Amino acid sequence: MYRSRFNIFFQFAALVFLLTGTFSAQAQTPIFTRQDTLRGSITAERAWWDLTYYHLDIKVNPADSTIRGKNTVQYKVLQPSQTMQMDLQPPMRIEQVTQNGKTVTFTREGNAYFLKLTEKQTPGKINKVEVVYGGKPQVSKNPPWSGGVTWRKDANGNPFVATSVQGDGASLWWPCKDHMYDEPDSMLISVTVPQKLTDVSNGRLRKVVQNNDGTKTFHWAVTNPINNYGVNINIGDYVHFGEKYPGEKGVLDCDYYVLRDNLDKAKKHFAEVPRMLKAFEHWFGPYPFYEDGYKLVEVPYLGMEHQSSVTYGNKYQNGYLGKDLSKTGWGLKFDFIIVHESGHEWFANNITYKDIADMWIHESFTAYSENLFLDYHFGKKASAEYVIGTRANIQNDRPIIGKYNVNYSGSGDMYYKGANMLHTLRQIVNSDAKWRTILRGLNKTFYHQTVTTGQIEDYLSKQTGRDLKPFFDQYLRDVRIPVLEYTFKDNKLQYRWNNAVAGFNMPVKVYLNDKEAWLEPTPNWQELKETPSKAKLKIDPNFYVTASNKPKI
Numbered sequence: 001m002y003r004s005r006f007n008i009f010f011q012f013a014a015l016v017f018l019l020t021g022t023f024s025a026q027a028q029t030p031i032f033t034r035q036d037t038l039r040g041s042i043t044a045e046r047a048w049w050d051l052t053y054y055h056l057d058i059k060v061n062p063a064d065s066t067i068r069g070k071n072t073v074q075y076k077v078l079q080p081s082q083t084m085q086m087d088l089q090p091p092m093r094i095e096q097v098t099q100n101g102k103t104v105t106f107t108r109e110g111n112a113y114f115l116k117l118t119e120k121q122t123p124g125k126i127n128k129v130e131v132v133y134g135g136k137p138q139v140s141k142n143p144p145w146s147g148g149v150t151w152r153k154d155a156n157g158n159p160f161v162a163t164s165v166q167g168d169g170a171s172l173w174w175p176c177k178d179h180m181y182d183e184p185d186s187m188l189i190s191v192t193v194p195q196k197l198t199d200v201s202n203g204r205l206r207k208v209v210q211n212n213d214g215t216k217t218f219h220w221a222v223t224n225p226i227n228n229y230g231v232n233i234n235i236g237d238y239v240h241f242g243e244k245y246p247g248e249k250g251v252l253d254c255d256y257y258v259l260r261d262n263l264d265k266a267k268k269h270f271a272e273v274p275r276m277l278k279a280f281e282h283w284f285g286p287y288p289f290y291e292d293g294y295k296l297v298e299v300p301y302l303g304m305e306h307q308s309s310v311t312y313g314n315k316y317q318n319g320y321l322g323k324d325l326s327k328t329g330w331g332l333k334f335d336f337i338i339v340h341e342s343g344h345e346w347f348a349n350n351i352t353y354k355d356i357a358d359m360w361i362h363e364s365f366t367a368y369s370e371n372l373f374l375d376y377h378f379g380k381k382a383s384a385e386y387v388i389g390t391r392a393n394i395q396n397d398r399p400i401i402g403k404y405n406v407n408y409s410g411s412g413d414m415y416y417k418g419a420n421m422l423h424t425l426r427q428i429v430n431s432d433a434k435w436r437t438i439l440r441g442l443n444k445t446f447y448h449q450t451v452t453t454g455q456i457e458d459y460l461s462k463q464t465g466r467d468l469k470p471f472f473d474q475y476l477r478d479v480r481i482p483v484l485e486y487t488f489k490d491n492k493l494q495y496r497w498n499n500a501v502a503g504f505n506m507p508v509k510v511y512l513n514d515k516e517a518w519l520e521p522t523p524n525w526q527e528l529k530e531t532p533s534k535a536k537l538k539i540d541p542n543f544y545v546t547a548s549n550k551p552k553i
Helices: 034-040 260-269 272-284 336-343 360-378 380-393 416-429 432-445 453-464 469-477
Strands: 049-061 066-077 083-087 093-099 105-109 112-116 126-135 148-153 159-164 186-194 198-200 204-210 215-222 234-236 238-247 250-259 294-298 310-312 351-353 449-451 483-489 492-498 508-512 515-519 526-528 537-539 546-549
Touching: 034 105, 034 112, 083 126, 093 105, 186 198, 198 215, 234 294, 238 260, 238 272, 238 294, 250 260, 250 272, 272 294, 272 336, 272 360, 272 432, 294 336, 310 336, 336 360, 351 360, 360 380, 360 416, 360 453, 380 416, 416 432, 416 453, 416 469, 432 453, 453 469, 515 526, 537 546
Parallel strands: 049 186, 250 294, 294 310, 351 449, 483 546
Antiparallel strands: 049 066, 066 126, 083 112, 093 126, 105 112, 148 159, 159 234, 186 215, 198 234, 204 215, 238 250, 483 492, 492 526, 508 515, 508 537
């Protein structure tokens, strides 16, 4: 799930659904600034050091909506350099930086702080800096589609606080290396809150410390690599329950944190979690973070894919806020937020894009996971009807891939056009066993890695045994829907692809007088020699293409 300051949320025109990051057909690419480059590129001040560990240690005060504390940043020196880029967005401010007890001076350019290190940075050495900061972070005006912190109260008047910052940046509320290409190997998140409240963050709860000032501190340990926007804090009058899931890698701890008044309904409704895990471990392989466990945490907004701390606000109902995005009925067979946001544990948190321009890697596969959840529990026909039904939500307004190095994502079509692209690819593979092997292999090959579109395309081409470059050029980099043009001449079927990129050569299944046939069209006219008499052609609807019966030109 993603939203950016460049994007508009056009739901409510076609139901409020997760086609975030979307432009209207008339929208224009914004003019990029140096701030976009500083945020979206691997600058020289980022490239020379590799993150190894964060210890984020903060105090959250709901009474005045402030966050204060420090982040200890541990890193490995890759190349000699003395200037380090750290990111923090106003109105938050870095107040002090130290290294080995010595003050580090810094300059600021917008959201980027440049630390002037005096200690010699020797390649191969593990160093750390301590960054003290504070302030009132940006309030999310429409969480989670606008980034920031949500400060609300529950029905009993207790503070109910949560972060959601994908796209807009983790640096909205904590200082970090705010680029997706580099993740710490592990992390400790220490959050101090008022005595009567509970903080739930990523990973496992290591300990709770009672303080002498009417507060307590929760220490959450993350033992796996974690992307920056996946780090979260959730603060409220939570109660906890859990279960043990017998998964592929052994026993997976599933912990649930919900508002006190919602405990009974949550105990019933969260039975969706084992169903989700069973389906996704079947299709994608083992849950990627057994060491950190799985958590589902109630929040005051719709929900998001925070790693091992999936957030939930779908009001304990099936569908998307009770709506079926496919309008087939199948979308009401599951809780959209539990299934979709948990699917991101495999695609977003396990396999993570290096650049947000490649965000389809997160959203296309995860939107497609809804289809596979249905496939596992209700059968192939149900899953096909669902994903085909979501085509009504496709805009074809601009390419799914965005602009590189400026923190700019592609069209919101990365959700349902992306899902239909993958559903089409499944038809091309034409073997469900092989398709499952490919999906599981994808998560194994790129386990806990940041990746590019090129890596994913190359992997899928290799595993399918087919050059898929024209296929991905068509669906990721173009807005046209391929048209199978055909005609019958002298009782022979003649056909070609039109409205497509150069070299588009996707095979397609058709029915001639209800008899299955595979065609291998290209942009050039071809002829099927053994055409049934008085044939009528129908394309298999599982392919995201259209057809046109027109005379040969």
